[in-house]
Amino acid sequence: MKKIIAILACLLLASTASAGDDPQQAIPARLKLMFERPDKPLDIAPVVVQADWAIVGWRQDGRGGRALMKKTHHGWSVYLCSGDSLKDAGTLEKIGLSTNDAAGLAARLKDAEAGLDSSVLALLSSFQGTVMMMNEASNGSGGGHEGHAQ
Template identity: 85%
Template structure:
């Protein structure tokens, strides 16, 4: 049994290492490891990236929202979780993104969400307020937020 677990762990680590280069794979994989449960699958879409920043939409167990992600030398981590405020370039600038990155990210998000159904958009919008994350918590700070972790 230990050998099987070691093999599976090795395969998972190898696949995650190759996925680290592609944010379209690395970001959903990271979030699923942190939040997905067998009885509560996590849907991550869309994923839009501008430089070292990304915004992702998430849905799980009838809830949803958006997460602002930041890439560092440790990979992608959650910077904050919110709702519609992450669609606004001025808000993104206030958070700390450059004007170019904020405008690019907001435009990409608008384009990506244009093809989604209204129920997905309603879930993204339903996230109330903003939950700041820090790298030390690595997502643990989000665990207490009823909107997602339960």
């Protein structure tokens, strides 16, 4: 029985590690862990990735927007939330992305959103302003939790 449990534990760890490596799985899982509630399901789509940056569309409880995410040594963290401003490569450069990463993300987002229903696009565009979630003071860790990995 102990061998079976050990084998199952290894399989579970292996599947978790491989899912954590795929941003298309890791990012929605991270956001759902952070924000989803039983009475308020979180819909994540699209997810576009360029290097250590991602833009994610989200919808929850009649609201929506886009999140800019950054991959750190802690995994994917929400850098900021906004609306249509995240579709613009120039804005992404001003935030701090390289020209290449900004252009790549903007192009991927345009392609990914081309097939979305107009009502979904309206929700993604409805987020007003910009809310910073991560800053230089947190050293890219998503909230000053540097000590957890040490």
